[in-house]
Amino acid sequence: MNISTIGAIIKKERESCGLTQWALAKVSHVSRVTIVNLENGKVGDIGAVKLSEIAENVGISLFSMGKKVDFIKMTLGNVNTSYKNAMSKSDLEKFMLSGKIQPGLEGQVLHLIDETPTSLVSSTVKQIAAKK
Template structure:
């Protein structure tokens, strides 16, 4: 859920509670303009503490839920990084490469695509899925970092 969607929920709950924007703003220690921008999706950023204050007043929980569209990130990532190449990486192969840190030469372009172009939420979830008690996610992230440095990928987050 993004800030604009949360703002829409806040608007609905505020109206249901019979509160004016100025009341909610006063209760939360914010300006009415901030509440208006939040509800209308015009606000680009609002700190966690401020947002939580507004949500607490209206009884809205901030729970984390897995987006329904991302069932198996390893499947999605493997399919995505294999699109432009003759050799196909299976989810099992990708998982093994992530855990071992070993990148067979024919799959290095695939892994560069993973590091440079695959959406970060997919990469992070794929790392989580590949992790085992023997090879925790932290080790896999180190493997990704090593590859990124070795291959000088464009995405600077590694």
């Protein structure tokens, strides 16, 4: 796979996530020009780690071991840390689809918003949307 193909895939996934080039650049810690050049297949010298980070921020992995990642499970592991009542898979899906917080899960939702990496939230939303 060459850089033009990778750039086209990243652009397609970025657009399907509803991210602007500026937003992707910000969460990936690169300039918007870098994203523009990458999507056009004209990026100069970009390292594998940075390229992988950009890809993961739109929910794709460049270094897959052939196993699908369960982003919902990862998100639940992140948000349920240190809480007496655990948020279930169904609770997370209901919240992400409706935006309504169920009583007793306020702490987990705050943790999701404040502490969970944007790339993980984005990937979780895509996984839930793909199921519907």
